[in-house]
Amino acid sequence: MKISVIGLGYLGTTHAVAMAQLGHNVIGIEPDSSRVQALKAGNLPFFEPGLEDALRQAISSGKISFQSHHDDLSAASDIHFICVGTPQISGQQSADTSYVFAAAGQLAAVLKPSSLVVGKSTVPVGTARHLITKMQEVSGFVPRLCWNPEFLREGTALADSMLPDRIVIGSDDPEYNQALKGCYQTMIDQGIPVLELDLETAELVKVSANAFLATKISFINAMAEIAEASGADAVRLAEAIGLDNRIGKSFLRTGIGFGGGCLPKDIRGFIARADELGVGDSLAFLKEVDQINLRRRQRIVWLATEELGDIKNKKITMLGISFKPDSDDLRDSPALEIALRLQALGGVVTVHDPVALENLDKKSSGLISEADLSTAVKDADLMILGTEWADYKNLDPEAVSSLPRIKTIIDGRNVLNVDSWQIAGWRIIAPGRNIVNV
The missing domain is CATH 3.40.50.720 (NAD(P)-binding Rossmann-like Domain)
Structure with missing residues (x-):
């Protein structure tokens, strides 16, 4: 599949490399140009055992590339994974979802109706439905959206991505689920359970x-x-x-x-x-x-x-x-x-x-x-x-x-x-x- 991964922090970089290891063609999108350049050179901006070697292998295979914004090629992806951070708001308890909505808004401006949008960020319950409404306002159509939470542990992130305990998919339409399960088919064939919610x-x-x-x-x-x-x-x-x-x-x-x-x-x-x-x-x-x-x-x-x-x-x-x-x-x-x-x-x-x-x-x-x-x-x-x-x-x-x-x-x-x-x-x-x- 052709995949874009939006947000190349800890989660996004790991997920992008994992998708490339599964054989997909991955475009990583990150507005921080210095991070993009580092990743292009095969250098991780953080420490994670085994991930840098896997990144360099993915680059050598031609399965992964990085850029700072959407273009026609990334817009044509079959699946867009949103992997941006949701930090705690300074001085408050609440999670800051502004990065999620900003990433979704930029994606909605170039989104194809046939593409699947998949949220992986950890968000407050109810965010996904709000996101659908906001993206529709920009794109002019109801986006195909799933929520697919991540379960990475720092120190074992790549292994957790390739062999998770379970794959969780949330959506309003079984057809969306089928598309996402196609992305994870190699894992599913290994017996990893899938929960459709x-x-x-x-x-x-x-x-x-x-x-x-x-x-x-x-x-x-x-x-x-x-x-x-x-x-x-x-x-x-x-x-x-x-x-x-x-x-x-x-x-x-x-x-x-x-x-x-x-x-x-x-x-x-x-x-x-x-x-x-x-x-x-x-x-x-x-x-x-x-x-x-x-x-x-x-x-x-x-x-x-x-x-x-x-x-x-x-x-x-x-x-x-x-x-x-x-x-x-x-x-x-x-x-x-x-x-x-x-x-x-x-x-x-x-x-x-x-x-x-x-x-x-x-x-x-x-x-x-x-x-x-x-x-x-x-x-x-x-x-x-x-x-x-x-x-x-x-x-x-x-x-x-x-x-x-x-x-x-x-x-x-x-x-x-x-x-x-x-x-x-x-x-x-x-x-x-x-x-x-x-």
Whole structure:
């Protein structure tokens, strides 16, 4: 098929490459000319394992190209995927859908009646019907529109695109569904289930899934608060309840909580949309989910203060600042926020990360950025593991013990082998755990 992918951020770039790998002819459209040039050269504007190699293969095969605006060739595409961002509006809870409507309006000006428009952006329920009306005002006809939510995880995005758990299609017409299923036929032939839904249900799938995952994370972190107050071990608690097949162990890990560009803004936008629909009480619990998550960040600051006393002029090393491993994404990163809070208290904070240091902005200028791990931890009074990169999980505590001064680590992700670190002479502190340090 001939496909256009509108918006070449994280979602759009990944989806465009995946479509090319499926054998489709893809045109990626992105108004940021510098990003277009980078992609044409085979360079990703963000870090995602395996995606850059796949991008270059797609370019070499001639299956993918990039441009900054629609032309006759892109307008003739069989399917147009809208993949632009829906960030949280500054100072509000709601999602900003202006990029979706802008992209749809530009597409409507050149849209062919036979083409299928497919929304992949995460939007408030009800957006798709509004979009149909707005596009019709420009095009002069009712667009053929489906909603096809994405389920990418940063760090495994290409694999998630090629082998998703399910394909969700929402529309008002089974014929639209058939056209989109043709695009995904290779996946369907591999046995990946397809759910054909109405537009509103399809819009709800991604945001409700994210709300559930956020709730699960905050639940175990709420149990960590109880464990800290009672002397219990929340890590072993999570292990015990996770073996119940009605619950499962995924997303039941205590620590500093979730962040990134999806879960936080999606649950806040979901709350805002429920309020608009007059059913805000239905999602009132998500407000506490959000608050529990944010409290975990302050908990690490409190643990650091308890350990060091006055933070002022103390040397603290933060291991990891991306919101999760295998990503350079700093959006709403718990580790970065903790580092900034400690720096605001007067701490001399050095940050290390395998890939994300280049993304530190001017607001983080008070932090010391250090690319060499041994230099980053040298002379520190305290080390905090903020992102569970393999580099940190595999650290040799004996080797780090040879460095002067530092002898205490806060394991913010509960991924270190406590016994190994203690044998090497370390004092190890972890949220939700009653660890006895000799």
